[in-house]
Amino acid sequence: MTQAEPATAQQPLQFQCPQCGGEMIFDVSAAGLKCKYCKHQTPVPVPAGARGATEIPLREGYQRAPRGLGVATISFQCRECGATVSTAPNERTVSCTYCASHSVVQTPADPNLIQPETLIPFRIPREKAVDSFKSWLAGLWFRPSNLKSMAKLEQIFGVYVPYWTFDADVHSRWQAERGWFYYETETYQAVENGETVTRTREVRHTRWEPAWGERQDHYDDVLVCASKGLPEEMANSFATFDTTHLMAYAPGYLAGWRAESYAIDLPSAWVKAQSTVESGQQSKCRGDVGGDDVRGLVVQNQYANETFKHVLLPVYVAAYRYNDKPFRFLVNGQTGEVRGEAPYSWVKITLAILVVVAIIVALVLVFGRGDGDSALLLPRALDATAHAQRAHT
Ligand SMILES: [Zn+2]
Ligand SMILES: [Zn+2]
Structure with missing residues (x-):
């Protein structure tokens, strides 16, 4: 087990209270920065040259996108789940936000990581997330008796989870065979009461005809989770964020909160987004074929105007370990929706x-x-x- 090294030399405060000089952090109910000491509030400062929620063309993405978080942080990488999570320079992290492993090491922040364009700020206060965790724990059946003491309530952290979102126009050409049902009356022999009799029945057949067509669709904000800490099935079942509330990224939103660096890069995320789009087009084209049945559907997609955004979405994570296996409880920081895993007591x-x-x-x-x-x-x-x-x- 490696203990995280403490933050090195004391760094100047990122967001200093204009009134008392204390540290300011992003406060959910103020929806802005709030001094930890004198409670003075200011709006989140918008950095000069902030681009707002612009979509970046995919092809120029790597060249054009600004880098880094725009705020001094320290990063910790978990040797168990691989997630790299940034915290404020004065925070000491001794266990992983996502899997509660103590095997975390401080790593230099990667200056080449693409900067988020947008984020959804936390809207659910931490106390509400803790309450949800408590009532979720209380509602569990057949769990180990010491679970409630294992899952420590104070170990719930608000972390910005990295996602990519993609927009694209898709032109699809399809070919298929369209089937129409028709019925024929068939006679057959049956044995009834020991006697062979002739009966009739309706039998369904399909007449096939060639079919083809094309369609044009637009996809908006196809979300791909870029986290290494969240198991994929949890992240997918959790993609219920309302992306119409995305705000332009400003470093102030991260003050006092954690943020994970993306572990799935832009090209791999685009491959994932394409498979979401393609299965969407497959079923739309299937619907276009018409008839009673479809076979041999082949769809060819052409993309245009592909753009991406790197976004951060707010999630409260309580990670705990039972028999050295990680379990997680999550609260959507925007909607309050809850997901959890817990061991069973066999x-x-x-x-x-x-x-x-x-x-x-x-x-x-x-x-x-x-x-x-x-x-x-x-x-x-x-x-x-x-x-x-x-x-x-
Ligand atoms: Zn103050
Ligand atoms: Zn971990």
Whole structure:
């Protein structure tokens, strides 16, 4: 285990209170900077030359996009999940925001990382995220008894998760076979009451004809998560952000909060976005074919006006470890939506199944008369126990 090295030489404050000289951080309810000491509030300063929510043409992306976060931070890389998270220079991080591993090392911030164009500021206050975590924990069944003490409430952090969003026009040409159903009356022989009889039935057939067409579509803000810390299925199930509330990036939003550096670069993210667009076009073209059935659909897509944005989206993460496995609880920092993972206690589940089995056995003994039905009940219940144990291993 490597302890994070403490932040080196004391750095000057990024956002200094004009009133008392104290440190200012981004405050959710003020929706601006607020002094930690005298509570003085100011709007988030917009850096000179801020471009606002401009989309950058994909082809020139790497050359044109500005770099860095525009604010001094220190970065910690997790040796376990690989996420690199930046914090304020005076914050000491000793465990990973995403997996709670202590194997984190301070790394120099990569000055070549593309700067976010936009972000959605945190709108849900931290106390509300903690409350959601508490009630989520309280609502869990069949979990280890010490889970509540393991999942420490104070270990919930607001982190800006990196995403790419893409816009594009797509022109699709498609070819397929369009099928129309028709029915024919067929006669067949059947045996009824020991006699062979002739019956009729309606049988469905498909008549196929060639079909082709083209269509034009526009895709807006196709989101690709660029985080290494969030497991992909969690990040995808969580892509419910309202991107109409994106604000132009300003470093002040990060004051007092964490931010992850993207781990999926622009070209790889574009490949992912294209597969989202292509499956969208596949089903739109399928709808265009018409008829009763479709086969052999081939779609060719041509992209135009592809643009991208690098955006940061707000998520509260409470990471905790159980039996040295990481589990995460997430709150969408914009909508308050909740996702969580927690270990099951197989001891409690097995005990519960055994109690149910015991009740069934007791009922069979009391009410059953030893006929076939009651004999059938037991093996099924035992089979359920065995099945649950298999699922565990
Ligand atoms: Zn102040
Ligand atoms: Zn980690």
